Amino acid sequence: MNPGQQIWTIAKLELTRVFFSKRSFWVYLLAIFPSVIFLGHALEAHVNKARWGARSTVSAESLNRVQSGMTDEQVIEMLGKPVNDNIRKSRPRRKRDEDPQAEKQPDVRRYMMYFDGKRRVDLRFEDGKLVSRNTRDLLNFEEDRKVYAGMFQFFYLRLGIFFGCLGIFINLFRGEMLDKSLHFWFLAPVKREVLLLGKYLAGLIAASLIFCGGAMASFLSMVLPQDASEVQAFWGSIGPEHAFWYLAAAMLGCVGYGSIFLASGLLLRNPIVPAIVMLLWESINGFLPDAMQKLSVLHYVQSLCPVPVPLPSDMPALLKMLLAPAPPSSVPLAVLGLLALTAMILFVAAQAARRLEINYGTE
Amino acid sequence: MSASHIVFDNVSKFYGEVLGVNRVDLKIPPGITSLVGPNGSGKTTLMNLMTGLVHPNSGVIQVRGISPYAPEKLMKFMGYATQYDSGPRGATGFDFVSTGLLLHGFPKADAERRAWQAIERVGLTAAAKRKVAGYSKGMRQRIRLAQSIAHDPEVLILDEPLNGLDPLVRAETIALFRDYGAAGRHVILSSHVLQEVDVFSDQVILIANGMIVAEGQIKSVREEIHEHPSQYLLHCKDASRVASLLFAESHISEIKLAPEGQGLLVMTRNRDAFSAALERISLSGIDIDGVIPTDENVDALYEYLIGGGR
Numbered sequence: 001m002n003p004g005q006q007i008w009t010i011a012k013l014e015l016t017r018v019f020f021s022k023r024s025f026w027v028y029l030l031a032i033f034p035s036v037i038f039l040g041h042a043l044e045a046h047v048n049k050a051r052w053g054a055r056s057t058v059s060a061e062s063l064n065r066v067q068s069g070m071t072d073e074q075v076i077e078m079l080g081k082p083v084n085d086n087i088r089k090s091r092p093r094r095k096r097d098e099d100p101q102a103e104k105q106p107d108v109r110r111y112m113m114y115f116d117g118k119r120r121v122d123l124r125f126e127d128g129k130l131v132s133r134n135t136r137d138l139l140n141f142e143e144d145r146k147v148y149a150g151m152f153q154f155f156y157l158r159l160g161i162f163f164g165c166l167g168i169f170i171n172l173f174r175g176e177m178l179d180k181s182l183h184f185w186f187l188a189p190v191k192r193e194v195l196l197l198g199k200y201l202a203g204l205i206a207a208s209l210i211f212c213g214g215a216m217a218s219f220l221s222m223v224l225p226q227d228a229s230e231v232q233a234f235w236g237s238i239g240p241e242h243a244f245w246y247l248a249a250a251m252l253g254c255v256g257y258g259s260i261f262l263a264s265g266l267l268l269r270n271p272i273v274p275a276i277v278m279l280l281w282e283s284i285n286g287f288l289p290d291a292m293q294k295l296s297v298l299h300y301v302q303s304l305c306p307v308p309v310p311l312p313s314d315m316p317a318l319l320k321m322l323l324a325p326a327p328p329s330s331v332p333l334a335v336l337g338l339l340a341l342t343a344m345i346l347f348v349a350a351q352a353a354r355r356l357e358i359n360y361g362t363e
Numbered sequence: 364m365s366a367s368h369i370v371f372d373n374v375s376k377f378y379g380e381v382l383g384v385n386r387v388d389l390k391i392p393p394g395i396t397s398l399v400g401p402n403g404s405g406k407t408t409l410m411n412l413m414t415g416l417v418h419p420n421s422g423v424i425q426v427r428g429i430s431p432y433a434p435e436k437l438m439k440f441m442g443y444a445t446q447y448d449s450g451p452r453g454a455t456g457f458d459f460v461s462t463g464l465l466l467h468g469f470p471k472a473d474a475e476r477r478a479w480q481a482i483e484r485v486g487l488t489a490a491a492k493r494k495v496a497g498y499s500k501g502m503r504q505r506i507r508l509a510q511s512i513a514h515d516p517e518v519l520i521l522d523e524p525l526n527g528l529d530p531l532v533r534a535e536t537i538a539l540f541r542d543y544g545a546a547g548r549h550v551i552l553s554s555h556v557l558q559e560v561d562v563f564s565d566q567v568i569l570i571a572n573g574m575i576v577a578e579g580q581i582k583s584v585r586e587e588i589h590e591h592p593s594q595y596l597l598h599c600k601d602a603s604r605v606a607s608l609l610f611a612e613s614h615i616s617e618i619k620l621a622p623e624g625q626g627l628l629v630m631t632r633n634r635d636a637f638s639a640a641l642e643r644i645s646l647s648g649i650d651i652d653g654v655i656p657t658d659e660n661v662d663a664l665y666e667y668l669i670g671g672g673r
Contacts, residue, residue, distance in 0.1 A: 001468030009465055017452055180447050183416055188466035189438035358416040
């Protein structure tokens with residue numbers, strides 16, 4: 001049996017345990033959370049479209065003719081009965097410049113909502129006059145793609161894959177030490193390095209399937225509910241490329257974080273310590289000198305993300321500093337850099353595995 | 364010579380500040396070797412050292428010429444039934460044994476066949492498809508034994524292998540050790556059941572406080588213990604006459620009448636002189652029906668060399 005076959009045998013034996021470990025069951029929740037959010041968003045849009053469309057729909061052209069200053073009666077005459085109509089009256093009071101002897105009058109505000117099949121338009125009337133209109137698309141593909149990019153970079157990579165890999169990889173050795181079953185592997189006729197790679201491969205297959213699956217599910221949950229023509233145009237142009245790079249970033253995130261947490265499980269007893277240190281390191285990556293930025297998984301995987309995420313200008317400065325990514329590396333450099341970083345970490349982990357002793361009493 | 368022996372060369376192992384074993388020099392030949400010593404004396408540490416589960420702080424270990432740092436070579440011909448109860452989570456007894464064989468590189472069908480053979484040998488066939496987590500202590504002991512012998516190792520190491528076994532399985536297990544020993548393989552085991560160890564061991568290693576107190580064949584170890592007189596039970600009809608003749612010998616330190624009139628219990632400080640004296644008595648026409656050494660066993664060695672605390 002050559003080392004490659006041994007690695008594959010170990011990975012196969014470990015896969016079931018990794019997939020169904022009670023200790024890392026919460027990893028699935030991290031992976032499916034974005035899909036739930038986008039599916040919820042799509043479902044809400046679908047339900048609203050059906051509900052509002054059943055009540056009344058106006059043409060987009062008619063909606064565009066509505067102008068400030070029009071009275072509510074004029075608008076109703078032009079567009080018909082709104083989908084929602086809400087009148088609110090304040091308590092009667094005198095206005096500042098009114099005669100003190102005059103009768104107190106309530107302020108009357110009226111809110112009307114129209115729907116043209118794709119957009120909802122909210123109209124606000126004060127004292128019978130239109131003072132503001134707010135138009136919102138039920139589903140806005142452009143906006144949703146940016147939301148997805150933000151979710152992917154700030155939640156999925158930084159937290160989802162990060163903590164998911166922590167849960168999966170740190171248990172490959174440390175979990176077996178706690179279960180007092182690691183000796184079973186150490187008594188097999190395999191090099192410790194081969195055992196390490198077999199376990200890493202099992203973790204990587206599991207993490208990649210879970211998180212690439214989660215990334216794709218959430219991507220499709222974002223894309224498919226959009227307008228059919230927009231979806232078709234998207235798949236005919238940049239869609240496949242975006243999907244590929246999101247998958248690649250998720251996969252390489254698992255490759256990088258997996259190696260770090262596998263090594264942490266061998267070198268440290270408490271998983272909280274490497275998690276905090278890594279989270280801090282990844283967060284301050286943007287401030288670090290150029291050479292130090294290369295020692296970050298996030299730096300490389302963010303370089304692969306196809307849609308940049310603009311940070312809001314009104315975001316607090318400290319948060320902005322933490323979230324702003326370092327200038328991206330080129331794609332080949334990002335991929336090769338991450339693989340080199342991973343190889344380096346696995347080498348260190350292999351040295352630790354060679355020295356590792358079975359001493360369950362101290363765990 | 365070292366290619367067929369297990370060699371410890373000035374090996375020390377500490378767990379932090381706690382002593383595991385200290386400056387151990389051993390050369391263990393093939394056959395059945397028992398490690399005997401009180402709890403915490405270092406028996407399991409010795410076994411873990413020779414299997415590579417722990418590494419020495421100093422010194423060198425070779426198992427038939429292979430370093431424990433090379434498990435890919437060592438474990439091909441070594442089986443170790445540890446004291447640890449746990450196996451892979453959720454594994455059945457059959458999985459536990461067959462998985463180990465897959466890691467040895469046996470094709471799946473061959474691994475399954477060998478696994479069934481080993482499980483049958485320890486009498487666990489009926490329970491093989493049940494989860495190990497639900498096994499009794501004795502069953503776990505047997506499944507660990509099955510796993511350690513499934514690949515037919517040349518070196519078999521067993522930590523307290525007879526614990527929890529019923530008498531029938533115990534007898535079969537001992538027969539298995541004897542087969543292995545007779546075939547020129549190493550069987551190294553630790554046990555607290557000294558009477559049993561005495562029956563089947565080719566040699567013993569007595570260990571206390573992390574140090575090797577004595578090693579070798581039981582008889583030769585006993586011969587090295589000069590501070591305790593050797594004890595013999597003499598079966599003879601005329602016990603008082605024999606006793607009076609023996610009292611004239613300077614090497615005799617004590618003579619007692621054995622219980623139930625079986626003969627005499629004699630203590631001597633010189634085995635050779637005692638032999639010569641018995642020969643003279645026999646030649647003088649007094650019948651001596653039998654001479655049995657009563658302290659050439661592990662129990663006595665343990666008592667003399669280590670003392671209480673078993």
